[in-house]
Amino acid sequence: MKAIKVVLFALALVSSIYSAVVNAEESMDDHSLILLVGPAMEKSTVDGSKAYGTALAFEFTAIEHQLEIELGTQYLSTSNPKELGAQIIFKKPFELAQDVELGVGLGPAIWRKTSSPGNSLQSGVAFVADFMFWTTKKLGWYLSPSYAYGTSGGADRSAGVSVGLLFSM
Numbered sequence: 001m002k003a004i005k006v007v008l009f010a011l012a013l014v015s016s017i018y019s020a021v022v023n024a025e026e027s028m029d030d031h032s033l034i035l036l037v038g039p040a041m042e043k044s045t046v047d048g049s050k051a052y053g054t055a056l057a058f059e060f061t062a063i064e065h066q067l068e069i070e071l072g073t074q075y076l077s078t079s080n081p082k083e084l085g086a087q088i089i090f091k092k093p094f095e096l097a098q099d100v101e102l103g104v105g106l107g108p109a110i111w112r113k114t115s116s117p118g119n120s121l122q123s124g125v126a127f128v129a130d131f132m133f134w135t136t137k138k139l140g141w142y143l144s145p146s147y148a149y150g151t152s153g154g155a156d157r158s159a160g161v162s163v164g165l166l167f168s169m
Contacts, residue, residue, distance in 0.1 A: 031101075031134075031168045034059045036142055038164015040074050042083075045157045051076035051083060055144075055162040059103075059130075061093075068093050068103055070128075074162070085111030085148075087126045099140075103130040109148055111156075124150035132166055140166040 040055040057072030070089040076082070091105030109126040127147045134140035143163050150156035 032061045033169045035167040035169060036070075036072070036144075036164060037167075038142070038162055040076065040160060040162040042076055042148075042158045042160035045159060049078060051078045051081075053077050053083075055164065065093060067091070068105070070103075070105070070130075081113040083111055083113050085109060089126060089128050091128070091130065099134040101130075101132040101134075103132070104128070111148075122150055122156060123152045124148055124156070134166070138168045140168075142166050
C-alpha cells in the first residue's frame, strides 16, 4: 500500500512538472514527448529464469539537457508466472551525435507476478541506459538495457533489455 502511495505521489509530481514544461518554450530537438514501444526480455539473477513480453513508455523532457522523466510499464511472461510492472525513471540525457542520444537513470519500480502463489506487490529500484537512434525527426529506434533491484519481500533482482520503436510527438 505504501508503494502505491509513493507511485501516486510521483505521478502527481511528474504531471505538474510536465504541465510546466508544456507551457515553457518548445524544445530545440523536437523530442519533448516520446513514445517507446517494443519487445522486452528479462533474466532473473537470483534463479536464472527468463521472461519475455512487451514494454511501453512515455518520456518527456523536464529540464532541457538536464533531466528526462520516463513513465513505463511492461508485461512479461514465461510458461507459468506472468509479471506486470511499472517504473518512473529519472534520466540524465547525453547527446552522442546529432541523431544519437543516451539517457542514464534510475527510479522506483513496482511489479506483481500475477499467476504465481506469492503474487504480492513488490518494489525496488530500476537502473536504465537508453540508447536512442533517430532515423527521421519523428521516428527512430531504441536499445534499453536495465537492471532491477528488488527491495521488498522476495528481493528479486533481474537484468533486462528492451528494443523497439521511438515516436516523437
